[in-house]
Amino acid sequence: MKRKVLVASIILMAALAIVQTNSFGQTSRPLTIKEAIDLSIKNSKKLKNSTAKIEEATAALREAVQNRLPAVGVSGSYLRLNNPNIDIKTKSTNSGGNTGGQSTGKPSSALYGMANVSLPIYAGLRIKYGIESSKYLQEAAKLDADNDREAVILNTIEAYENLYKSKAAVDLVKENLESNRQRVKDFTNLEKNGLLARNDLLKAELQESNTELSLLDAENNWKLANINMNLMLGLPDSTLLTVNEGDLQTTTNQLKGVEDYVQLGLQNRKDVSALSLRKKAANTGVKAAKGEMYPSIALTGGYVAADIPNVLTVTNAVNIGVGVKYNLNLGKNNSQVQQAKAREKQLEANQEMLADAIQLEINQAYQNYLLSQKKIDVYEKAIAQAEENYKIVKNKFDNALATTTDLLDADVAQLQARLNGAFSKADASVAYNKLLQTAGLLDNTQSK
Secondary structure: OHHHHHHHHHHHHHHHHHHHHHHHHOOEEEEOHHHHHHHHHHHOHHHHHHHHHHHHHHHHHHHHHHOOOOEEEEEEEEEEOOOOOOEEEEEOOOOOOOEEEEEOOOOOEEEEEEEEEEEEEEOOOHHHHHHHHHHHHHHHHHHHHHHHHHHHHHHHHHHHHHHHHHHHHHHHHHHHHHHHHHHHHHHHHHHHOOOOOHHHHHHHHHHHHHHHHHHHHHHHHHHHHHHHHHHHHOOOOOOEEEEOHHHHOOOOOOOOOHHHHHHHHHHHOHHHHHHHHHHHHHHHHHHHHHHOOOOEEEEEEEEEEEEEOOOEEEEEEEEEEEEEEOOOOHHHHHHHHHHHHHHHHHHHHHHHHHHHHHHHHHHHHHHHHHHHHHHHHHHHHHHHHHHHHHHHHHHHHHOOOOOHHHHHHHHHHHHHHHHHHHHHHHHHHHHHHHHHHHOOOHHHHHHO
Protein backbone atom coordinates (compact mmCIF):
# COMPACT_ATOMS: atom_id res chain seq x y z
CA MET A 1 0.00 0.00 0.00
CA LYS A 2 2.80 2.39 0.92
CA ARG A 3 4.54 1.56 -2.33
CA LYS A 4 1.43 2.45 -4.34
CA VAL A 5 1.15 5.76 -2.50
CA LEU A 6 4.84 6.49 -3.15
CA VAL A 7 4.50 5.74 -6.86
CA ALA A 8 1.39 7.92 -7.08
CA SER A 9 3.23 10.77 -5.35
CA ILE A 10 6.15 10.51 -7.75
CA ILE A 11 3.82 10.56 -10.76
CA LEU A 12 1.98 13.59 -9.36
CA MET A 13 5.24 15.48 -8.74
CA ALA A 14 6.48 14.68 -12.22
CA ALA A 15 3.22 15.90 -13.74
CA LEU A 16 3.44 19.15 -11.77
CA ALA A 17 7.05 19.61 -12.88
CA ILE A 18 6.04 19.18 -16.51
CA VAL A 19 3.22 21.69 -16.16
CA GLN A 20 5.50 24.22 -14.47
CA THR A 21 8.17 23.73 -17.13
CA ASN A 22 5.67 24.38 -19.90
CA SER A 23 4.17 27.39 -18.12
CA PHE A 24 7.52 29.01 -17.41
CA GLY A 25 9.05 28.04 -20.74
CA GLN A 26 6.40 29.80 -22.81
CA THR A 27 4.56 32.92 -21.78
CA SER A 28 1.36 34.03 -23.47
CA ARG A 29 0.82 37.65 -24.45
CA PRO A 30 -2.15 39.32 -26.16
CA LEU A 31 -1.04 41.64 -28.94
CA THR A 32 -2.91 44.39 -30.77
CA ILE A 33 -1.86 45.70 -34.15
CA LYS A 34 -0.98 49.08 -32.60
CA GLU A 35 1.34 47.44 -30.06
CA ALA A 36 2.94 45.36 -32.78
CA ILE A 37 3.65 48.43 -34.92
CA ASP A 38 5.10 50.40 -32.00
CA LEU A 39 7.41 47.54 -30.98
CA SER A 40 8.55 46.84 -34.54
CA ILE A 41 9.43 50.51 -35.09
CA LYS A 42 11.33 50.58 -31.82
CA ASN A 43 13.34 47.42 -32.56
CA SER A 44 13.65 47.58 -36.34
CA LYS A 45 17.23 47.10 -37.51
CA LYS A 46 16.31 48.73 -40.81
CA LEU A 47 15.24 51.92 -39.04
CA LYS A 48 18.40 51.89 -36.94
CA ASN A 49 20.35 51.83 -40.19
CA SER A 50 18.24 54.74 -41.47
CA THR A 51 19.02 56.69 -38.29
CA ALA A 52 22.73 56.11 -38.87
CA LYS A 53 22.38 57.49 -42.41
CA ILE A 54 20.70 60.62 -41.02
CA GLU A 55 23.57 61.06 -38.58
CA GLU A 56 26.02 60.71 -41.47
CA ALA A 57 24.17 63.35 -43.52
CA THR A 58 24.04 65.65 -40.50
CA ALA A 59 27.80 65.29 -40.02
CA ALA A 60 28.34 66.10 -43.72
CA LEU A 61 26.24 69.26 -43.30
CA ARG A 62 28.25 70.24 -40.23
CA GLU A 63 31.46 69.77 -42.23
CA ALA A 64 30.12 71.95 -45.06
CA VAL A 65 29.23 74.73 -42.58
CA GLN A 66 32.67 74.50 -40.98
CA ASN A 67 34.25 75.40 -44.35
CA ARG A 68 33.26 78.98 -43.53
CA LEU A 69 35.50 78.97 -40.46
CA PRO A 70 39.20 79.86 -40.51
CA ALA A 71 41.61 77.07 -41.33
CA VAL A 72 44.35 76.92 -38.69
CA GLY A 73 47.55 74.94 -39.11
CA VAL A 74 50.59 74.51 -36.88
CA SER A 75 53.82 72.81 -37.87
CA GLY A 76 57.30 72.50 -36.44
CA SER A 77 60.47 70.48 -36.85
CA TYR A 78 63.67 69.72 -35.03
CA LEU A 79 66.57 68.76 -37.32
CA ARG A 80 70.00 67.28 -36.70
CA LEU A 81 72.63 68.69 -39.07
CA ASN A 82 75.83 67.11 -40.37
CA ASN A 83 78.63 69.72 -40.70
CA PRO A 84 76.79 72.16 -43.00
CA ASN A 85 78.68 74.88 -44.88
CA ILE A 86 76.92 78.16 -44.10
CA ASP A 87 77.90 81.46 -45.70
CA ILE A 88 75.60 84.38 -44.92
CA LYS A 89 75.83 87.12 -47.53
CA THR A 90 75.72 90.60 -46.00
CA LYS A 91 76.63 94.09 -47.20
CA SER A 92 79.85 95.43 -45.73
CA THR A 93 79.66 98.82 -44.04
CA ASN A 94 83.42 99.56 -44.04
CA SER A 95 85.00 102.44 -45.95
CA GLY A 96 85.99 100.24 -48.84
CA GLY A 97 82.36 99.45 -49.56
CA ASN A 98 83.15 95.84 -50.40
CA THR A 99 80.54 93.13 -50.08
CA GLY A 100 81.69 89.85 -48.67
CA GLY A 101 80.61 86.72 -46.92
CA GLN A 102 80.72 86.11 -43.28
CA SER A 103 81.55 82.68 -42.06
CA THR A 104 79.78 81.32 -39.06
CA GLY A 105 80.04 78.42 -36.76
CA LYS A 106 78.87 75.00 -37.80
CA PRO A 107 75.56 74.25 -36.11
CA SER A 108 74.60 70.68 -35.32
CA SER A 109 70.83 71.23 -35.15
CA ALA A 110 67.98 73.45 -36.33
CA LEU A 111 64.57 74.18 -34.86
CA TYR A 112 61.64 76.00 -36.44
CA GLY A 113 57.88 76.39 -35.95
CA MET A 114 55.06 77.91 -37.99
CA ALA A 115 51.42 78.80 -37.39
CA ASN A 116 49.10 79.71 -40.28
CA VAL A 117 45.52 81.00 -40.35
CA SER A 118 43.42 81.31 -43.51
CA LEU A 119 39.90 82.79 -43.53
CA PRO A 120 38.00 82.29 -46.81
CA ILE A 121 36.50 85.51 -48.18
CA TYR A 122 35.32 84.37 -51.59
CA ALA A 123 35.43 80.91 -53.13
CA GLY A 124 33.20 81.19 -56.16
CA LEU A 125 30.15 80.51 -53.90
CA ARG A 126 31.31 76.90 -53.59
CA ILE A 127 30.99 77.02 -49.79
CA LYS A 128 27.45 78.40 -50.01
CA TYR A 129 26.34 75.80 -52.54
CA GLY A 130 28.08 73.06 -50.57
CA ILE A 131 26.05 73.94 -47.47
CA GLU A 132 22.85 74.17 -49.51
CA SER A 133 23.46 70.77 -51.11
CA SER A 134 24.23 69.16 -47.76
CA LYS A 135 20.97 70.50 -46.32
CA TYR A 136 19.01 68.96 -49.19
CA LEU A 137 20.76 65.62 -48.71
CA GLN A 138 20.13 65.69 -44.96
CA GLU A 139 16.41 66.25 -45.52
CA ALA A 140 16.40 63.51 -48.15
CA ALA A 141 17.95 61.09 -45.64
CA LYS A 142 15.19 61.93 -43.15
CA LEU A 143 12.54 61.29 -45.80
CA ASP A 144 14.21 57.99 -46.66
CA ALA A 145 13.88 57.05 -42.99
CA ASP A 146 10.18 57.96 -43.07
CA ASN A 147 9.74 55.82 -46.19
CA ASP A 148 11.51 52.93 -44.47
CA ARG A 149 9.23 53.45 -41.49
CA GLU A 150 6.16 52.92 -43.68
CA ALA A 151 7.73 49.79 -45.12
CA VAL A 152 8.35 48.47 -41.59
CA ILE A 153 4.73 49.21 -40.62
CA LEU A 154 3.38 47.35 -43.65
CA ASN A 155 5.72 44.42 -43.00
CA THR A 156 4.49 44.29 -39.40
CA ILE A 157 0.86 44.30 -40.51
CA GLU A 158 1.54 41.47 -42.96
CA ALA A 159 3.29 39.45 -40.24
CA TYR A 160 0.39 40.14 -37.86
CA GLU A 161 -2.16 38.95 -40.42
CA ASN A 162 -0.03 35.89 -41.18
CA LEU A 163 0.02 35.04 -37.48
CA TYR A 164 -3.76 35.32 -37.39
CA LYS A 165 -4.14 33.11 -40.48
CA SER A 166 -1.81 30.43 -39.12
CA LYS A 167 -3.65 30.34 -35.78
CA ALA A 168 -7.03 30.26 -37.51
CA ALA A 169 -5.84 27.33 -39.61
CA VAL A 170 -4.78 25.45 -36.46
CA ASP A 171 -8.15 26.03 -34.79
CA LEU A 172 -10.20 25.01 -37.83
CA VAL A 173 -8.12 21.91 -38.56
CA LYS A 174 -8.32 20.89 -34.88
CA GLU A 175 -12.07 21.24 -34.99
CA ASN A 176 -12.22 19.18 -38.15
CA LEU A 177 -9.92 16.56 -36.66
CA GLU A 178 -12.23 16.12 -33.68
CA SER A 179 -15.11 15.61 -36.10
CA ASN A 180 -13.06 13.06 -38.04
CA ARG A 181 -12.16 11.16 -34.89
CA GLN A 182 -15.80 10.99 -33.83
CA ARG A 183 -16.70 9.76 -37.31
CA VAL A 184 -14.07 7.01 -37.07
CA LYS A 185 -15.53 5.92 -33.73
CA ASP A 186 -19.03 5.83 -35.19
CA PHE A 187 -17.86 3.94 -38.27
CA THR A 188 -15.95 1.47 -36.10
CA ASN A 189 -19.13 0.62 -34.19
CA LEU A 190 -21.07 0.28 -37.45
CA GLU A 191 -18.37 -1.93 -38.93
CA LYS A 192 -18.38 -4.16 -35.84
CA ASN A 193 -22.13 -4.57 -36.14
CA GLY A 194 -21.86 -5.40 -39.84
CA LEU A 195 -23.60 -2.20 -40.91
CA LEU A 196 -20.60 -0.69 -42.69
CA ALA A 197 -18.03 -2.10 -45.07
CA ARG A 198 -14.45 -2.37 -43.90
CA ASN A 199 -13.33 -0.30 -46.86
CA ASP A 200 -15.52 2.65 -45.78
CA LEU A 201 -13.99 2.56 -42.30
CA LEU A 202 -10.50 2.62 -43.83
CA LYS A 203 -11.46 5.68 -45.88
CA ALA A 204 -12.54 7.51 -42.74
CA GLU A 205 -9.36 6.49 -40.91
CA LEU A 206 -7.27 7.66 -43.87
CA GLN A 207 -8.96 11.04 -43.80
CA GLU A 208 -8.31 11.25 -40.06
CA SER A 209 -4.61 10.56 -40.67
CA ASN A 210 -4.46 13.17 -43.44
CA THR A 211 -6.12 15.70 -41.13
CA GLU A 212 -3.56 14.94 -38.42
CA LEU A 213 -0.79 15.63 -40.93
CA SER A 214 -2.51 18.88 -41.92
CA LEU A 215 -2.67 19.85 -38.26
CA LEU A 216 1.06 19.21 -37.85
CA ASP A 217 1.78 21.46 -40.83
CA ALA A 218 -0.59 24.13 -39.52
CA GLU A 219 0.99 24.07 -36.04
CA ASN A 220 4.47 24.27 -37.56
CA ASN A 221 3.46 27.30 -39.66
CA TRP A 222 1.94 28.90 -36.57
CA LYS A 223 5.14 28.40 -34.57
CA LEU A 224 7.25 29.90 -37.37
CA ALA A 225 4.88 32.86 -37.72
CA ASN A 226 5.05 33.39 -33.96
CA ILE A 227 8.86 33.27 -33.94
CA ASN A 228 9.03 35.67 -36.88
CA MET A 229 6.78 38.14 -35.07
CA ASN A 230 8.82 37.86 -31.87
CA LEU A 231 12.01 38.62 -33.79
CA MET A 232 10.41 41.66 -35.38
CA LEU A 233 9.15 42.97 -32.06
CA GLY A 234 12.27 42.21 -30.03
CA LEU A 235 10.42 39.75 -27.77
CA PRO A 236 11.75 36.44 -26.40
CA ASP A 237 11.34 33.55 -28.82
CA SER A 238 9.25 31.64 -26.26
CA THR A 239 6.54 34.33 -26.13
CA LEU A 240 3.21 32.98 -27.36
CA LEU A 241 1.36 35.81 -29.09
CA THR A 242 -2.42 36.00 -29.41
CA VAL A 243 -3.78 38.46 -31.95
CA ASN A 244 -6.94 40.55 -31.91
CA GLU A 245 -9.30 39.57 -34.73
CA GLY A 246 -11.00 42.97 -34.49
CA ASP A 247 -7.86 44.62 -35.90
CA LEU A 248 -8.49 42.85 -39.20
CA GLN A 249 -11.60 44.84 -40.00
CA THR A 250 -11.41 47.35 -42.85
CA THR A 251 -14.07 49.67 -44.16
CA THR A 252 -14.92 50.79 -47.66
CA ASN A 253 -16.90 53.84 -46.53
CA GLN A 254 -13.88 56.10 -46.94
CA LEU A 255 -12.55 54.45 -50.09
CA LYS A 256 -11.62 57.09 -52.66
CA GLY A 257 -11.29 56.76 -56.40
CA VAL A 258 -8.08 55.33 -57.81
CA GLU A 259 -7.09 58.68 -59.36
CA ASP A 260 -7.39 60.32 -55.95
CA TYR A 261 -4.97 57.79 -54.50
CA VAL A 262 -2.56 58.39 -57.39
CA GLN A 263 -2.53 62.13 -56.69
CA LEU A 264 -2.14 61.51 -52.97
CA GLY A 265 0.76 59.18 -53.68
CA LEU A 266 2.57 61.75 -55.81
CA GLN A 267 2.04 64.35 -53.07
CA ASN A 268 2.66 62.30 -49.93
CA ARG A 269 5.14 59.59 -50.87
CA LYS A 270 8.38 60.17 -48.97
CA ASP A 271 10.51 58.65 -51.73
CA VAL A 272 9.10 61.21 -54.18
CA SER A 273 10.02 64.08 -51.87
CA ALA A 274 13.47 62.60 -51.19
CA LEU A 275 14.19 62.29 -54.90
CA SER A 276 13.07 65.90 -55.44
CA LEU A 277 15.52 67.06 -52.76
CA ARG A 278 18.33 65.06 -54.32
CA LYS A 279 17.57 66.75 -57.63
CA LYS A 280 17.89 70.14 -55.93
CA ALA A 281 21.18 69.00 -54.41
CA ALA A 282 22.38 68.00 -57.88
CA ASN A 283 21.39 71.43 -59.19
CA THR A 284 23.47 73.13 -56.50
CA GLY A 285 26.25 70.71 -57.44
CA VAL A 286 26.20 72.17 -60.95
CA LYS A 287 26.52 75.68 -59.51
CA ALA A 288 29.36 74.58 -57.24
CA ALA A 289 31.18 73.02 -60.19
CA LYS A 290 30.83 76.29 -62.11
CA GLY A 291 32.29 78.07 -59.08
CA GLU A 292 35.59 76.27 -59.74
CA MET A 293 36.07 78.66 -62.67
CA TYR A 294 36.35 81.62 -60.32
CA PRO A 295 39.31 82.55 -58.12
CA SER A 296 39.41 81.89 -54.39
CA ILE A 297 40.32 84.74 -52.07
CA ALA A 298 41.29 84.32 -48.43
CA LEU A 299 42.64 86.46 -45.63
CA THR A 300 45.86 84.89 -44.35
CA GLY A 301 48.04 85.33 -41.32
CA GLY A 302 50.88 83.52 -39.67
CA TYR A 303 53.72 83.38 -37.20
CA VAL A 304 57.23 81.98 -37.74
CA ALA A 305 59.96 81.20 -35.25
CA ALA A 306 63.34 79.57 -35.96
CA ASP A 307 66.54 78.82 -34.09
CA ILE A 308 69.78 77.62 -35.67
CA PRO A 309 72.43 77.68 -32.92
CA ASN A 310 75.40 79.95 -33.64
CA VAL A 311 73.82 81.03 -36.94
CA LEU A 312 70.29 82.42 -36.83
CA THR A 313 67.45 83.16 -34.45
CA VAL A 314 64.05 84.41 -35.65
CA THR A 315 61.23 85.44 -33.30
CA ASN A 316 58.07 87.50 -33.49
CA ALA A 317 57.86 87.11 -37.28
CA VAL A 318 54.15 87.81 -37.72
CA ASN A 319 52.64 88.14 -41.19
CA ILE A 320 49.19 89.03 -42.53
CA GLY A 321 47.94 89.38 -46.07
CA VAL A 322 45.51 88.32 -48.75
CA GLY A 323 45.89 85.13 -50.77
CA VAL A 324 44.45 84.48 -54.21
CA LYS A 325 44.17 81.09 -55.91
CA TYR A 326 42.99 80.54 -59.47
CA ASN A 327 42.76 77.23 -61.30
CA LEU A 328 43.92 77.64 -64.90
CA ASN A 329 42.83 74.13 -65.93
CA LEU A 330 39.49 75.24 -67.40
CA GLY A 331 39.07 72.02 -69.38
CA LYS A 332 38.89 70.03 -66.17
CA ASN A 333 36.34 72.47 -64.74
CA ASN A 334 34.14 72.07 -67.82
CA SER A 335 34.24 68.30 -67.36
CA GLN A 336 33.16 68.64 -63.74
CA VAL A 337 30.24 70.86 -64.78
CA GLN A 338 29.18 68.33 -67.42
CA GLN A 339 29.31 65.50 -64.87
CA ALA A 340 27.15 67.49 -62.45
CA LYS A 341 24.61 68.25 -65.18
CA ALA A 342 24.53 64.56 -66.16
CA ARG A 343 23.75 63.59 -62.54
CA GLU A 344 20.92 66.13 -62.54
CA LYS A 345 19.48 64.62 -65.75
CA GLN A 346 19.66 61.14 -64.21
CA LEU A 347 17.62 62.29 -61.24
CA GLU A 348 15.06 63.90 -63.57
CA ALA A 349 14.69 60.57 -65.38
CA ASN A 350 14.39 58.77 -62.03
CA GLN A 351 11.60 61.14 -61.04
CA GLU A 352 9.65 60.28 -64.19
CA MET A 353 10.19 56.54 -63.70
CA LEU A 354 9.13 56.77 -60.06
CA ALA A 355 5.92 58.62 -61.02
CA ASP A 356 5.06 55.83 -63.48
CA ALA A 357 5.89 53.15 -60.89
CA ILE A 358 3.68 54.83 -58.28
CA GLN A 359 0.75 54.99 -60.68
CA LEU A 360 1.14 51.28 -61.46
CA GLU A 361 1.58 50.30 -57.79
CA ILE A 362 -1.51 52.21 -56.69
CA ASN A 363 -3.65 50.77 -59.48
CA GLN A 364 -2.51 47.25 -58.60
CA ALA A 365 -3.11 47.79 -54.88
CA TYR A 366 -6.52 49.33 -55.56
CA GLN A 367 -7.66 46.45 -57.77
CA ASN A 368 -6.28 43.89 -55.30
CA TYR A 369 -8.27 45.48 -52.50
CA LEU A 370 -11.50 45.48 -54.53
CA LEU A 371 -10.82 41.85 -55.43
CA SER A 372 -10.26 40.94 -51.78
CA GLN A 373 -13.60 42.49 -50.83
CA LYS A 374 -15.38 40.51 -53.52
CA LYS A 375 -13.65 37.33 -52.34
CA ILE A 376 -14.98 37.86 -48.81
CA ASP A 377 -18.54 37.95 -50.15
CA VAL A 378 -17.95 34.88 -52.32
CA TYR A 379 -16.31 32.90 -49.52
CA GLU A 380 -19.13 33.74 -47.09
CA LYS A 381 -21.58 32.30 -49.60
CA ALA A 382 -19.27 29.33 -50.15
CA ILE A 383 -19.17 28.61 -46.41
CA ALA A 384 -22.96 28.60 -46.20
CA GLN A 385 -23.17 26.41 -49.30
CA ALA A 386 -20.52 23.98 -48.03
CA GLU A 387 -22.18 23.65 -44.63
CA GLU A 388 -25.61 23.08 -46.19
CA ASN A 389 -24.13 20.60 -48.65
CA TYR A 390 -22.51 18.67 -45.80
CA LYS A 391 -25.82 18.51 -43.93
CA ILE A 392 -27.61 17.18 -47.01
CA VAL A 393 -24.92 14.60 -47.80
CA LYS A 394 -24.79 13.54 -44.14
CA ASN A 395 -28.55 13.06 -44.11
CA LYS A 396 -28.36 11.06 -47.33
CA PHE A 397 -25.52 8.97 -45.93
CA ASP A 398 -27.49 8.22 -42.79
CA ASN A 399 -30.31 7.01 -45.04
CA ALA A 400 -27.95 4.99 -47.27
CA LEU A 401 -28.46 7.37 -50.21
CA ALA A 402 -24.88 8.65 -50.37
CA THR A 403 -21.51 6.92 -50.24
CA THR A 404 -18.77 7.36 -47.69
CA THR A 405 -16.67 9.07 -50.34
CA ASP A 406 -19.43 11.65 -50.87
CA LEU A 407 -19.56 12.34 -47.14
CA LEU A 408 -15.79 12.73 -46.81
CA ASP A 409 -15.59 14.97 -49.86
CA ALA A 410 -18.33 17.18 -48.45
CA ASP A 411 -16.43 17.39 -45.17
CA VAL A 412 -13.18 18.42 -46.93
CA ALA A 413 -15.06 21.03 -48.98
CA GLN A 414 -16.56 22.44 -45.79
CA LEU A 415 -13.13 22.72 -44.13
CA GLN A 416 -11.60 24.37 -47.20
CA ALA A 417 -14.44 26.90 -47.39
CA ARG A 418 -13.96 27.83 -43.73
CA LEU A 419 -10.22 28.25 -44.21
CA ASN A 420 -10.73 30.43 -47.28
CA GLY A 421 -13.24 32.54 -45.39
CA ALA A 422 -10.88 33.09 -42.46
CA PHE A 423 -7.95 33.88 -44.74
CA SER A 424 -9.95 36.28 -46.92
CA LYS A 425 -10.45 38.74 -44.03
CA ALA A 426 -6.74 38.90 -43.32
CA ASP A 427 -5.92 39.22 -47.03
CA ALA A 428 -8.37 42.12 -47.36
CA SER A 429 -6.79 43.91 -44.41
CA VAL A 430 -3.31 43.51 -45.92
CA ALA A 431 -4.56 44.70 -49.32
CA TYR A 432 -6.13 47.80 -47.78
CA ASN A 433 -2.98 48.71 -45.86
CA LYS A 434 -0.89 48.09 -48.97
CA LEU A 435 -3.08 50.62 -50.80
CA LEU A 436 -2.48 53.14 -48.02
CA GLN A 437 1.26 52.48 -48.15
CA THR A 438 1.49 53.01 -51.91
CA ALA A 439 -0.37 56.31 -51.48
CA GLY A 440 1.91 57.45 -48.64
CA LEU A 441 -0.92 57.40 -46.09
CA LEU A 442 -0.11 54.34 -43.99
CA ASP A 443 1.96 55.99 -41.27
CA ASN A 444 -0.61 58.76 -40.74
CA THR A 445 -3.47 56.24 -40.60
CA GLN A 446 -1.76 53.93 -38.10
CA SER A 447 -0.71 56.84 -35.88
CA LYS A 448 -4.34 57.77 -35.19
